[in-house]
Amino acid sequence: xxxxxxxxxxxxxxxxxxxxxxxxxxxxxxxxxxxxxxxxxxxxxxxxxxxxxxxxxxxxxxxxxxxxxxxxxxxxxxxxxxxxxxxxxxxxxxxxxx
Numbered sequence: 064x065x066x067x068x069x070x071x072x073x074x075x076x077x078x079x080x081x082x083x084x085x086x087x088x089x090x091x092x093x094x095x096x097x098x099x100x101x102x103x104x105x106x107x108x109x110x111x112x113x114x115x116x117x118x119x120x121x122x123x124x125x126x127x128x129x130x131x132x133x134x135x136x137x138x139x140x141x142x143x144x145x146x147x148x149x150x151x152x153x154x155x156x157x158x159x160x161x
Contacts, residue, residue, distance in 0.1 A: 064102045064110065064134050071099040075109045082128055098123075102134030110134045 071079075071092035079087045092099055092114065099114040111134030115123045129135060 064104060064131075066100060066102045066134070068100045070094070071097070071101065071112070071114060075099075075101050075112050078109050078130075079112060079126075079128060102131075104131065 073088075076087045076090065076092065079085070091097075095117065097114060097116055099112070101109055101113070102111045104110050110129075110131035112126070112128040114126045116126070117123050
């Protein structure tokens, strides 16, 4: 398994859309609104997704999709979550989906 961090790629968004039956293809999944990690198998297929949405600077909503339990490595589970900025953003951030 290869674990990656950053903006969620399109194939991972498509997997979330397929499995959760919610259209995530229009969402940006970009920092600082989102913190994402995903794991790929040797063939390059996404086997797991770990994404945190920050609707407010002090609150995070965790989303996990696991197709292969081997993708839940200690590296993913212990990934540092970014600290809130020094100055708090507005109370309601804009929607990540347009």
